[in-house]
Amino acid sequence: MNTMNKLIEHLEEVTVRFAGDSGDGMQLIGTQFSDTAGFAGNEVNTFPDYPSEIRAPEGTLYGVSAFQVHFGSKNIHTSGDFVDVLVAMNAASLKVNLAHVREQGIIIVNAEGFDDRNLKLAGYTNNPLEDGSLAKFNVFPIEMNKELKKAFIEVDTPTKLVQKTRNIFALGITYWLFNRPLEATVNWINKKFKGKEDVIMANVHALQGGWNFAEKNPDFRKQFIIDKSELPPGKYRSITGNQAVALGLVVAATKAHLPLFLGSYPITPATDILHAISGYKKYGVKHLQAEDEIAGITSAIGAAFGGSLAVTTTSGPGLSLKTEAIGLAIMTELPLIIVDVMRAGPSTGLPTKTEQSDLMQAMYGRHGEAPMPVLAAASSADCFDMTLEAARIALKYMTPVMLLTDGYIGQASEPWRIPEIDKLPEIAPQFAQDAATFKPYLRNPETLARQWAIPGMQGMEHRIGGLEKEDGSGVVSHDPMNHQKMVELRQKKVDGIANDIPELEVIGEQEGDLLLLSWGSTYGAAKTAVEHLQAQGHNISYAHLRYLNPFPKNLGDVLHKFDRIVIPELNLGQLKNLIQAKYVKRVMGINKVQGKPFKAVELEEKLLTLISMRDIKKWPANKKEDLPVDL
């Protein structure tokens, strides 16, 4: 127990990636590591990267499950471009993840996961731990089962139980590496295994055992210290986008004094919202796990007709199935929140991987003229705010609202400053007041929202449905001019929301050469890239869109103040096309469809190219041959 020989190095930010078989418990220790980083006062951003298979055969490349944690003392907006420390539990997880590790990075491996069988499954002809191929990394091969056994030598614990704590042992080693407190994880173990004293003991012992192993091991010579972040005071927790949506829904219902109803069907990567909501019974929340996606949304429409804050949650394929029902909600002008946690498509696509390719569907994916507000959350924590915003707009304007998140921010976590509920604004539903004058399609002259009369309100019995209705009275009408009027009214109502949302904010110069415009989950990488470039003295401005329909009303002005606009998207240019069409302004796209979020460094490199090209050739908006349209 002599720490005298150990060195200490201070770092501003670090990325750690835990990788192993699907059954190795990597998601669990990744989450613990992340929570502990938050607990220790750091900024954190994480990303789970797991296969579609639930328990793929052991040792295979396609069975590798990983969890990445990026933490530091400031400006942590992404889950990290390169891995500084990789924990790999077998040969396959090393092979799959090695490309992420930076040179001189630390690789902690379970050497027992490199036997002949594992090497063969991973497709290694030689053992990479022995053939010198890892020379440019700092490799720490550890026989984890053996060391674990040693750690338990004086404790009477069944071997089976000991073996189950191998991931916790590995976590203990990483905690030593970053001199992290064990407290948060010990508390979690106590809570998680309450009543099972032997399991608690084994896990706590393994955690401490991992720490002690590194402490005593002469190969581990250096500890890394990451200073606390300067965050605004308050209570914080780690939160994923899906958790934030679930909490946002409960808070929104409370603020609107409405019961909450969720109609949903399980689909990756949105199901965690259903999981969370289904556990909120003591908050009076009702949910229906429906027989399919269509029943998910139509049950929500039924609940909305009955006066609930109604919600349906889904991902791409489910959204496709819901489109007809969304049209019904638009026609009946009922408040409804549709959360689409986007994933890589088309069709089943890459179910566990992220993409931003449902934007066009969110905007236009319905028959008929069917406008609806579309919002997009910028980060995991922002999912909470945007859920409240979706509820506010849905209830104030009597309209379904689409909230776009994606597989990345849905599952990635970051610290969230927990709001004080009393300080959040109230949400006022547009209930009809007067039976004597009530007509179902009478509108509020300002918002154009119709009144909401729900069953049980005496004297306001009325019928609505998917057929076109006469303006005001709501009687079924096939009158040509009435249809024109109603189509335009529905459009005008949605367009008018632009007066009720924040204007687009530009960070950096307010006019000039180059504006980077991002939306949704690209926020983190875009912001990091621009911060780096601005810090290097480059002239680039930045803006982020959270409102996609309607756009902020100053968007056109902003766009026309810059010579060049570039939009990074995890699709082939959907926002780019919308903006070019609406504002008649040429836009360049940076497009990635690999099932993965942007790395900040990817954007930085492309933006640097753009910045340098300005000196060579200015790009007038009307000369298309001067610049590549996409990078």
Place this chain on the structure above:
Amino acid sequence: MLEKPHSGESKYTSKDFKPDVDVRWCAGCGAISVLSPAQRLMPELGIPKEKIVFISGIGCSGRFPYYMDTYGFHGIHGRALPIASGLKIARPDLSVWVVTGDGDNMSIGGNHFIHACRRNVDMNVLMFNNEVYSLTKGQYSPTSHRGQITKSSPLGALDDPFNPVALALGASATFVARGHDKDRAQLQQLLLKASQHKGFSFVEIYTNCRIFNDGAFDLYTNAESRDDHTVWLEHDKPLVFGKNKEKGIKLEGFTPTIIDLTEGGNSINDVLVHNEKDSTLAFILANMTYSETLPRPMGTLQNLDERSSYEDRVVEQIQHEVETKGIGNLESLLLGGSYWEIK
């Protein structure tokens, strides 16, 4: 069970449920024959009319809510049941009625139907069965018989039909009945019974389509032939039929057979007595439907009341949670399992 009428408006008449709109179904449409029993039934329910909701899908039946002066929702094709389920789960205080058709409910909405049956949300489902798609002007439906000539089966339909009541029983519906459009008083009684059943009530109603499938049910519904070709199922009553109740149904093993009560050897004691609480019997009776020799079963096939309704279970689960864990504290929900404080 049902709520008491509220003080001010306890005495409705059927007129209170007729909105000021023209009924646009074709003259002689079977649906019209369901509308008036439904309007006459409403005052009997003892429920304030603002607490009654009619929900429909698409098809000729879909217009029904417009003709009831209650709350109403005309949904999209096949989706009346999930709309109604969401409403009833969110609002157990309401009396929820679904009006659907053989296309709407058996075809595009078939998946919702079987799940609604097993889920047992308390609602009353009236399925107008005319064995044809009428609103799209005459194609065969999932209840059209094999060989039926329609616009989309000019050489005869190749499909075998669903037997809706057997499908409902197979999907665990608790109340399953069949009526028709030619006896309004009887139909009204059937609807009343459905409404009194707590849980999912399914009533298949033979409704004649004069335009695209005229006379499809004449044998079973016309006054002159129906006594010989249908048997009316009533709890605890023997299964007798014929103009003078001279025939009866007897079970030979699990097989229903017809016996002639005027013959010396047979007596009323040999006749099967209906038990609407017996699921096995309900299946046997339901399967008489397409028999060429047996009368078609009408009335209540099954009426089980021991299964709690879904929306009650939802409420019970919430109450149990609140009782055992206390009412949810939003602040602690937001704090979650572990949080930290920065000062």
